[in-house]
Amino acid sequence: MKNFDHLRRYFDKAVHTDNHITDMIVAPDSLSARIAERLGFKAIFAAGYATSASNLAMPDRGIADFSIMLNKCREIINAVDIPVFADADTGYGDLDNIRRTVHNYEAIGAAGIFLEDQKWPKRCGHMSGKSVEAPHVLAEKIKTAVSERKNNNFLIMSRTDARAVNGLDDAIKRSRQYLAAGADLVFIEAPQNIEELKEIAAAFPNTPLMANMIEGGATPMLTSKELCSLGFSIVVHPTALTYAHTFATEQLLSNLKETGTTAGQEDKMITFDRFNNFIGLDEINQREQQYAPEEMKKMLQDLNIKKESC
Amino acid sequence: MQSTRIIPVAADAILLHQLERTTNTSVFVSARLLARQFTDQDNEGLLCLSEYANFLRNLRLTTSAELLADGQSGFGNALNTYYTACELARSGADRLVLNDQSFPAHSLTPQQPVSLLNFAGKLKAAQDGLKGKSAKLVVKLDGIQYYGISGIKERIKIAKKLGIASIIIGHLNNELFLELENKVSLTNIGLAQDNELISRAELEQAVPAFIIPIADSIKYQEKMTAELISRLEEKQYEKL
Numbered sequence: 001m002k003n004f005d006h007l008r009r010y011f012d013k014a015v016h017t018d019n020h021i022t023d024m025i026v027a028p029d030s031l032s033a034r035i036a037e038r039l040g041f042k043a044i045f046a047a048g049y050a051t052s053a054s055n056l057a058m059p060d061r062g063i064a065d066f067s068i069m070l071n072k073c074r075e076i077i078n079a080v081d082i083p084v085f086a087d088a089d090t091g092y093g094d095l096d097n098i099r100r101t102v103h104n105y106e107a108i109g110a111a112g113i114f115l116e117d118q119k120w121p122k123r124c125g126h127m128s129g130k131s132v133e134a135p136h137v138l139a140e141k142i143k144t145a146v147s148e149r150k151n152n153n154f155l156i157m158s159r160t161d162a163r164a165v166n167g168l169d170d171a172i173k174r175s176r177q178y179l180a181a182g183a184d185l186v187f188i189e190a191p192q193n194i195e196e197l198k199e200i201a202a203a204f205p206n207t208p209l210m211a212n213m214i215e216g217g218a219t220p221m222l223t224s225k226e227l228c229s230l231g232f233s234i235v236v237h238p239t240a241l242t243y244a245h246t247f248a249t250e251q252l253l254s255n256l257k258e259t260g261t262t263a264g265q266e267d268k269m270i271t272f273d274r275f276n277n278f279i280g281l282d283e284i285n286q287r288e289q290q291y292a293p294e295e296m297k298k299m300l301q302d303l304n305i306k307k308e309s310c
Numbered sequence: 311m312q313s314t315r316i317i318p319v320a321a322d323a324i325l326l327h328q329l330e331r332t333t334n335t336s337v338f339v340s341a342r343l344l345a346r347q348f349t350d351q352d353n354e355g356l357l358c359l360s361e362y363a364n365f366l367r368n369l370r371l372t373t374s375a376e377l378l379a380d381g382q383s384g385f386g387n388a389l390n391t392y393y394t395a396c397e398l399a400r401s402g403a404d405r406l407v408l409n410d411q412s413f414p415a416h417s418l419t420p421q422q423p424v425s426l427l428n429f430a431g432k433l434k435a436a437q438d439g440l441k442g443k444s445a446k447l448v449v450k451l452d453g454i455q456y457y458g459i460s461g462i463k464e465r466i467k468i469a470k471k472l473g474i475a476s477i478i479i480g481h482l483n484n485e486l487f488l489e490l491e492n493k494v495s496l497t498n499i500g501l502a503q504d505n506e507l508i509s510r511a512e513l514e515q516a517v518p519a520f521i522i523p524i525a526d527s528i529k530y531q532e533k534m535t536a537e538l539i540s541r542l543e544e545k546q547y548e549k550l
Contacts, residue, residue: 071364078400100371103371104367104371107367107370107371107402108367284389287389287392287435287438288387288388288389290434290435290438291387291388291389291391291392291431291432291434291435292388292431293425293427293428293431295431296427296428296430296431296434297427299430299434299471300426300427300430300468300471303467303468303471305426305464305467305468306464
């Protein structure tokens, strides 16, 4: 069984290491998470934008519910051996829901969750038309989440969406409240320029901060290295894989529709053998073989089982 | 007189919570009961692994009772059984009950049992799936009507060879039970009351290691439902 405590400790240590940034790719599914792991990513994020798209073919507008989000996260956790951090949106209701959310995410082995102060139904942090709750609402949720977790290294991140609604000062003020309520990590969504990123870093010099790099979003795109030098400990790429998958699918399918064949497009695909090798077909076949009747016959030969009953 | 331990059956968090307050700390989370809730059919084989595991995970968070998860026949072949064991262990099972029916397992009349070699393969696979986890494997022999007492003995031998000590025998009737009682020591074996062909009291007379009264639980549910309907009908009559 996977050692979730080991993964949580690893993540906790990584985000609390000075001059180091944890690069998290949002995986729309288990396969993407496995690819990221193979390529050397050290943590995965399971988040709403990608899950809404991959599970529902819908935008991140608060339609993907607790069960959909939890299950997606669980599938990803089961597919990889690196920490998986989860987007738990608003916690899906009141403080009773927060308790259930924390218990469940911790039980499936997540490294932690973030909780945000948007009004439900929430929307992607870079979409227009957001509204936020009064800050005490999320402060209470954070307090509850912290007291309900079983392991202190199951990290709770506060997310505020107040920058787009009330300005950066309010977002920083709220995040201080959330930190005082017990948040381990802070995320201010959608700062609009590098100056704002710097201001956020200056406001929380001793707290791991997360930056969100969304292509075409409100925040300028910086490299992980640049964000690290600004003082951020975590960077997340929430949309890259969803956009890449959509683009590749669209390209391939429009060509197929036009030509009636995928021949000639193999250079845009992984091969049959390489994919089966990657996905672990050999290991599965070998495992099945271990339990085959011939193998069991060898194992049971000293029991003198009657031939006809085999 | 020696009394037999009863392992209650539940597929309901409230009931589980109430059972936890009694001296019982083990509960069999019956796939049959869950299938009845979900599908209105008395056929556990309609449930898939992920449906059952999802329910088990929810239940796990509500109780500290020892949960005996119903792995049915492993949801396929030995390979499926391996993944069944992995999934139910990480979903909170303390024990995994695996029967020897062919997939998909049935609740009323058991399916033909798998061959001895496939049986051994499934047990080995389940054990591998539970490796490094705290959950333990329990074997449920459902095919006595097909393979008789000699088959029971052979299957127990295989389970023991693989280091599995916990055995349940199910789908008994009066005749088979009498024969079983006379020919097999039940001191360390549990009995499942899967049908109404034999009562719990009769099974208790053999003083097995434990009894899982599945049929009684269903009967109790049906009785409650019948009472509710009869009360509703009385009210309708009063109104008229």
